[in-house]
Amino acid sequence: MTSLVIPGDRISVDPERPVQLGPGMYCDPRTQDIVPVNAGVLHISESKRGQTVYVDYDSKRYTPAVGDLVVGVITGAFADSYRVSLASFSTPVSLSYMAFPNASKKNRPTLVIGDLVYARVCTAEKELEAEIECMDSTTGSESGFGLLENGTVVEVTLGFARHLLFDDAFPLLRLLAQHCKFEIAIGVNGKIWIKTEEVKDTIACYRSIKDCCGKPQEAFEEIIKQHFKTVTNTVEE
Amino acid sequence: MAKDIEVSTAESQFILEALKQNYRLDGRSFEQFRDVKITFGEELGDVLVELGRTKVHCKISSSITEPYEDRPFEGLFFISTESTPMAGPQFESGNNTGEDEVLISRIIEKAVRRSGALDIEGLCIVAGSKCWAVRASVHFLDCDGGFVDASCIAVMTALLHYRKPDITVHGEKIIVHPVDEREPVALGILHIPVCVTSSFFNPVDAEQNIKGEENSEIVLVDATLKEELLREGVLTVTLNKNREVVQVSKAGGLPMDAMTLMECCHRAYDITERITDQILAAVKEDIAKRDKYSAILSSENAR
Numbered sequence: 001m002t003s004l005v006i007p008g009d010r011i012s013v014d015p016e017r018p019v020q021l022g023p024g025m026y027c028d029p030r031t032q033d034i035v036p037v038n039a040g041v042l043h044i045s046e047s048k049r050g051q052t053v054y055v056d057y058d059s060k061r062y063t064p065a066v067g068d069l070v071v072g073v074i075t076g077a078f079a080d081s082y083r084v085s086l087a088s089f090s091t092p093v094s095l096s097y098m099a100f101p102n103a104s105k106k107n108r109p110t111l112v113i114g115d116l117v118y119a120r121v122c123t124a125e126k127e128l129e130a131e132i133e134c135m136d137s138t139t140g141s142e143s144g145f146g147l148l149e150n151g152t153v154v155e156v157t158l159g160f161a162r163h164l165l166f167d168d169a170f171p172l173l174r175l176l177a178q179h180c181k182f183e184i185a186i187g188v189n190g191k192i193w194i195k196t197e198e199v200k201d202t203i204a205c206y207r208s209i210k211d212c213c214g215k216p217q218e219a220f221e222e223i224i225k226q227h228f229k230t231v232t233n234t235v236e237e
Numbered sequence: 238m239a240k241d242i243e244v245s246t247a248e249s250q251f252i253l254e255a256l257k258q259n260y261r262l263d264g265r266s267f268e269q270f271r272d273v274k275i276t277f278g279e280e281l282g283d284v285l286v287e288l289g290r291t292k293v294h295c296k297i298s299s300s301i302t303e304p305y306e307d308r309p310f311e312g313l314f315f316i317s318t319e320s321t322p323m324a325g326p327q328f329e330s331g332n333n334t335g336e337d338e339v340l341i342s343r344i345i346e347k348a349v350r351r352s353g354a355l356d357i358e359g360l361c362i363v364a365g366s367k368c369w370a371v372r373a374s375v376h377f378l379d380c381d382g383g384f385v386d387a388s389c390i391a392v393m394t395a396l397l398h399y400r401k402p403d404i405t406v407h408g409e410k411i412i413v414h415p416v417d418e419r420e421p422v423a424l425g426i427l428h429i430p431v432c433v434t435s436s437f438f439n440p441v442d443a444e445q446n447i448k449g450e451e452n453s454e455i456v457l458v459d460a461t462l463k464e465e466l467l468r469e470g471v472l473t474v475t476l477n478k479n480r481e482v483v484q485v486s487k488a489g490g491l492p493m494d495a496m497t498l499m500e501c502c503h504r505a506y507d508i509t510e511r512i513t514d515q516i517l518a519a520v521k522e523d524i525a526k527r528d529k530y531s532a533i534l535s536s537e538n539a540r
Contacts, residue, residue, distance in 0.1 A: 203260050
């Protein structure tokens, strides 16, 4: 069941069964009322232990949550960890030297300041610095995480990034793929890393992603076609 | 808390590589100035200038005060620039002492006030005792680069748009007529300076740039915020429509030769000419819209 909610709306859940709260929801400790704290689409789904309630909302500020896949910039290196920025002007997170595949005391990662990394948030407590890791901690393998070489970063809203990453029916990537080959890493912190073989293709992808953000899905095809046409024309001039 | 916008190495390398291949991220050509949008507020001298995503607001106000003792025949003119976190988190609230902020306000001050764009002798009412004090308050509302250019346009448009109340002088006594009683009068504008900022990028290494024979710097007009963060040199030229160079400001950065400077000035002149016309047209249109009485008062007839 989905519906549009705004902060403070009354929502109906079965009071008899346990409720799990996701992002955008708040439980008043005194009255035990469940209220949304963000404007967006309300999702109530049945899970094994009861009901799950969350609000899917669009925003620009990112707050780390466990399990999020993120793109970050290394901003500092310490004795046993890197400092990574997931969004400008927000609290940095830390990336331990041990959070890499095959890490040991002797085998240190070789990232430098300014490098981009693809990582997963592993701890995110309210009062503590969040931590990210560059490996799949269940298997210890690389699983696509780690340094992102070359390419560029597109900054989009968080809702758009989530759609791009989780929504299999979202047409953007498929449409881009019709025009060029590319490598992509989507961070739910609103940063999308993209790399193609040629600068002009990257430019076209950059502009397309930027322009498609906030537009209806039907318009994507035309926008992308237009941008690829423009970059090809610039070369010929 | 981080105080800077973090740009990764990959991204800066990419932007430079794209520039080498003649591409700008936003699809403009190198010497293309962003479109300027001028909106007027309800009051006279209240202007909002948009340059792409950059937004600058300027409001003119005036009061009657005593002139400086050593300049009894001149009125006062101040420009105050204020940047708040509203423009972007890189600006601190109540702290306008950052290098960039000071530089911006100095350049605007030099371009408009020190170039004598406003006739301050015309602000004198009674020599040595009474004069007009005109204040231009500039507020930065949104930042996507090009603050100097946008605020210069904003200040000049606002000055052209502003009307101060009419006054009558009877010896030492002066009467200020309310706006609804007598048509307010325009300020004396002697010329319209327009700032055009060019940014320099170095596609080769630093040594080649100093010692090398060829000039391979990439010159961009009207950089966006990202380009501003990565540029290696900046040059602001202020010109007016009479082909007069009001100021040239280049504070450090990449060394450049005289020919590049000349090219920048020529390029800036075309932009200046276009923007001056746009400012004048916008002001004229808005003033005409406010003028309700001229049709009644005019003696013009169909004949």
